[in-house]
Amino acid sequence: MFTLLLAGGPFMFATLTTSIIVVAIFIWRAVFLFGKTGSGKYLRTQVIGFVENGSYAEAIQLCTAKNSPLARILKAALMRANRTEKEIRRAVEAVALEEIPRVKSGTVFLPQLSNLSTLFGLIGTIHGLIIAFGGAASEDAATRQAILSQGIAIAFYNTFFGLIVATTGIVFFLLLMGRTNSALAIMEQAASAVIDAILSQRDRAHANVGGRAA
Secondary structure: OHHHHHHHOHHHHHHHHHHHHHHHHHHHHHHHHHHOOOOHHHHHHHHHHHHHOOOHHHHHHHHHHHOOHHHHHHHHHHHOOOOOHHHHHHHHHHHHHHHHHHHHOOOOHHHHHHHHHHHHHHHHHHHHHHHHHHHHHOOOHHHHHHHHHHHHHHHHHHHHHHHHHHHHHHHHHHHHHHHHHHHHHHHHHHHHHHHHHHHHHHHHHHHHHHHHHO
């Protein structure tokens, strides 16, 4: 591998650096998205169950223990369960504005890095062609052939490596964006469902109090 990098010239190392960054971002975001946002539906079900039983303290404790974007959003709703619906929704929206960028962060750089690797590959290709055509001025046929072969090899190595990294970056981006969109949809649905559960439970509690008073 290192021999191929040397054979491809200096721009191969620039592409290699880009590829390392691409892989690092993918691992970082994959761990976050499949870890901290992976159990959103289960968390929603648990929180709604606590809310329906009036166990707000247990629901808040659960969200505190989870420490995920969704958990913090749901906790904001639970902490204001005795407030008006408008206040609850405002609190949820305020926390969501902080958490959504964290869910999306990092992934947006992958297309730019893919383009960068393509450009590095193109520059390396042109560099190789310059070497190849530069050897045409040599008087010795064997020297011309050697320089031509070296230049073409550099051009092909850079083109191939640049396109491989670019393609990988785009595939990683599509995978992460699919998971990101799914996580955001779950967050929105869960927040709405928990708010509805809070309001329904509160209405039932008021109805029971009114019934006993009557």
